[in-house]
Amino acid sequence: xxxxKITIIGVGLIGGSIALAAKKRxxxxxxxxxxxxxxxxxxxxxxxxxxxxxMDMADGVRGAGLIILAAPVLSIPRLAAEAMRxxxxxxxxxxxxxxxxxxxxxxxxxxxxxxxxLFVGSHPMAGSEHTGVEFARPDxxxxxxCIVTRTGMTDPSALNRVKGFWAELGAKVTVMSPAEHDRIxxxxxxxxxxxxxxxxxxxxxxxxxxxxxxxxxxxxxxxSDPELxxxxxxxxxxxxxxxxxxxxxxxxxxxxxxxxxDRAALVRLLKKAKSKRDNFAYGGKK
Amino acid sequence: xxxxKITIIGVGLIGGSIALAAKKRxxxxxxxxxxxxxxxxxxxxxxxxxxxxxMDMADGVRGAGLIILAAPVLSIPRLAAEAMRxxxxxxxxxxxxxxxxxxxxxxxxxxxxxxxxLFVGSHPMAGSEHTGVEFARPDxxxxxxCIVTRTGMTDPSALNRVKGFWAELGAKVTVMSPAEHDRIxxxxxxxxxxxxxxxxxxxxxxxxxxxxxxxxxxxxxxxSDPELxxxxxxxxxxxxxxxxxxxxxxxxxxxxxxxxxDRAALVRLLKKAKSKRDNFAYGGKK
Numbered sequence: 001x002x003x004x005k006i007t008i009i010g011v012g013l014i015g016g017s018i019a020l021a022a023k024k025r026x027x028x029x030x031x032x033x034x035x036x037x038x039x040x041x042x043x044x045x046x047x048x049x050x051x052x053x054x055m056d057m058a059d060g061v062r063g064a065g066l067i068i069l070a071a072p073v074l075s076i077p078r079l080a081a082e083a084m085r086x087x088x089x090x091x092x093x094x095x096x097x098x099x100x101x102x103x104x105x106x107x108x109x110x111x112x113x114x115x116x117x118l119f120v121g122s123h124p125m126a127g128s129e130h131t132g133v134e135f136a137r138p139d140x141x142x143x144x145x146c147i148v149t150r151t152g153m154t155d156p157s158a159l160n161r162v163k164g165f166w167a168e169l170g171a172k173v174t175v176m177s178p179a180e181h182d183r184i185x186x187x188x189x190x191x192x193x194x195x196x197x198x199x200x201x202x203x204x205x206x207x208x209x210x211x212x213x214x215x216x217x218x219x220x221x222x223x224s225d226p227e228l229x230x231x232x233x234x235x236x237x238x239x240x241x242x243x244x245x246x247x248x249x250x251x252x253x254x255x256x257x258x259x260x261x262d263r264a265a266l267v268r269l270l271k272k273a274k275s276k277r278d279n280f281a282y283g284g285k286k
Numbered sequence: 287x288x289x290x291k292i293t294i295i296g297v298g299l300i301g302g303s304i305a306l307a308a309k310k311r312x313x314x315x316x317x318x319x320x321x322x323x324x325x326x327x328x329x330x331x332x333x334x335x336x337x338x339x340x341m342d343m344a345d346g347v348r349g350a351g352l353i354i355l356a357a358p359v360l361s362i363p364r365l366a367a368e369a370m371r372x373x374x375x376x377x378x379x380x381x382x383x384x385x386x387x388x389x390x391x392x393x394x395x396x397x398x399x400x401x402x403x404l405f406v407g408s409h410p411m412a413g414s415e416h417t418g419v420e421f422a423r424p425d426x427x428x429x430x431x432c433i434v435t436r437t438g439m440t441d442p443s444a445l446n447r448v449k450g451f452w453a454e455l456g457a458k459v460t461v462m463s464p465a466e467h468d469r470i471x472x473x474x475x476x477x478x479x480x481x482x483x484x485x486x487x488x489x490x491x492x493x494x495x496x497x498x499x500x501x502x503x504x505x506x507x508x509x510s511d512p513e514l515x516x517x518x519x520x521x522x523x524x525x526x527x528x529x530x531x532x533x534x535x536x537x538x539x540x541x542x543x544x545x546x547x548d549r550a551a552l553v554r555l556l557k558k559a560k561s562k563r564d565n566f567a568y569g570g571k572k
């Protein structure tokens with residue numbers, strides 16, 4: 001069932017890409033954007049990402065069947081509360097935040113007095129080191145994994161609505177608990193960012209002039225927004241502690257094998273890492 | 287002065303790319319390859335990387351004005367000794383190994399009885415996670431940094447010959463000591479590989495199915511050849527110890543800031559890392 005209106009709160013790289021993809025696939029009669037700053041509103045309209053933009057929440061969510069929170073992690077619960085105040089009865093709400101337990105807990109605590117919540121947490125696993133609607137692309141989510149969370153309070157039809165929406169944008173949807181999501185992304189996303197930031201931070205600028213593609217790729221996500229990622233890390237501390245420990249153990253084993261000139265142990269560790277990476281990148285076909 | 291013949295010992299990704307580039311720019315009358323295995327020889331001929339291939343070192347280096355050792359790091363000194371036995375007087379020799387002090391020391395110890403060496407160490411900073419001549423490209427070195435090493439034993443005209451050769455292939459040549467080279471690459475290349483291998487090794491295979499582009503890029507070089515990289519790491523142990531320490535300090539600072547919920551310290555660290563990475567990737571223009 002095509003809703004007459006989809007509202008996206010926060011129209012940057014992800015929100016803008018969702019808007020462009022939903023427009024392209026004609027998933028709603030109107031795609032509206034809610035903005036915090038006038039400059040971003042103007043940019044999104046100029047870029048053609050949304051049909052209509054407003055800085056007024058009531059105006060933005062009025063008549064929307066689906067509301068998508070695509071703002072930085074820390075602001076999502078507050079924006080959800082504000083949107084709920086004005087949303088029409090039956091409107092389904094989701095988000096795109098990179099941590100889920102904290103966001104889902106906060107929002108369900110506010111919304112769940114009836115024992116059911118029309119809020120469903122989502123995390124489309126797409127993006128880049130860039131921010132801003134000018135980097136948005138209608139195909140950003142196409143073929144990407146998208147995790148949708150279910151809790152004891154999740155309304156089944158709201159869950160189906162949200163799953164269906166991401167699937168229509170071409171994402172590969174998996175449903176799991178917020179806790180399981182946080183454990184998985186602590187490893188495949190948050191840890192990768194911590195490691196990339198640390199590598200970029202550890203190397204003196206003067207020496208990077210000799211760096212080649214290996215360094216460029218390994219550090220790419222270290223060009224991501226520091227404030228945005230600080231909040232993602234801070235809202236997933238428990239799982240990051242365990243992921244960071246797993247990395248440290250492997251890294252220490254590799255470095256120690258090098259320092260004690262233990263070629264057999266070193267090759268064994270590197271082969272294990274390569275086989276996992278090849279399995280991920282080439283599906284074990286290489 | 288265009289030499290009548292250039293011989294490349296070891297024609298894989300790098301050796302093959304050098305051969306293709308030298309052929310394309312007509313830098314020699316003949317490009318010959320010396321091979322260890324017949325299958326690789328056949329593949330290189332089929333691929334058109336070399337004009338002539340042989341498994342006989344004497345045959346391969348006969349008449350060559352420039353000999354390039356493009357074999358795995360650990361085998362370079364032994365191949366250099368063998369090639370020197372058959373090389374014509376005045377032939378200049380260089381290599382492409384990713385560590386320099388160990389290789390240059392070993393070769394100068396053998397060759398330097400006259401107080402001068404026609405061997406000049408080189409490290410063209412290009413490549414990929416792939417191995418084999420089938421991945422060779424004539425433009426691989428074009429625009430890449432290339433470090434050429436100078437020691438007290440380096441013959442000045444041999445140095446100029448080698449510098450000129452890389453420059454003709456489009457590389458950005460810098461001359462420095464083997465020790466300085468090893469310090470720089472321990473940070474920008476070896477450390478990046480250790481970190482990528484460790485990240486790929488630390489994440490369970492089952493969870494990588496949700497991973498997106500960030501994980502793919504951060505771990506890309508973990509698909510590199512484990513034996514090859516083990517030997518690179520093991521021949522640069524001293525510098526890797528110090529580079530690994532620099533990484534660990536930054537990483538520990540980031541993880542500790544997250545765990546103690548210190549947003550100000552965390553943002554400061556991430557901003558420092560982003561600014562270094564942006565400076566490298568966008569020349570400070572972003």
